[in-house]
Amino acid sequence: MNIRIQVLLGFVAGALLLVPTAYVDALFFPVVLAGPPIVGAVAASIGLSRAPVVAFWVGYGLTMLVFDWVVNQEDQVFHLVLTVVMALLALAGYAVVQAMDRLRGAKTPVDQQR
Numbered sequence: 001m002n003i004r005i006q007v008l009l010g011f012v013a014g015a016l017l018l019v020p021t022a023y024v025d026a027l028f029f030p031v032v033l034a035g036p037p038i039v040g041a042v043a044a045s046i047g048l049s050r051a052p053v054v055a056f057w058v059g060y061g062l063t064m065l066v067f068d069w070v071v072n073q074e075d076q077v078f079h080l081v082l083t084v085v086m087a088l089l090a091l092a093g094y095a096v097v098q099a100m101d102r103l104r105g106a107k108t109p110v111d112q113q114r
Helices: 003-017 019-023 025-046 050-072 076-104 109-113
Strands: none
Touching: 003 019, 003 050, 019 025, 019 050, 025 050, 025 076, 050 076
16 A cells, blocks of 8 residues: 555544544543554554554644644643654654564564565
C-alpha cells in the first residue's frame, strides 16, 4: 500500500477511533501515555512503517485540539504539546522494538522488505 494512503488512513483512524475516550477521565491518561508506545511497539513488530503510527497519534491529538477548542474554548497549547508528546512516545516504542530486534540479530519485517 502506498505510504501516503497509510498515513492518511492512520490520521483518520486516530481522529475517529480514540476521540470518544478523551471524554472519559479514567481513560484519558492511560490512552495518552500508554497507548502511543504500545502502538509503536506493535507496529514495529509487525512491520508497519513509522509514518502511519505517528499520523494516528497526530490525528488523535489534533482532533482533540479542535473539539476542546470548540466545546471549552481552552487548552489549545496543552493539546498541541500533547500531540507532539504522543507522536514522540509512539516513535520511542517503535525504536525500542527495532533496537531489540537488531541486538538479537533478528531482521524486522521492515528490514526484510528492503
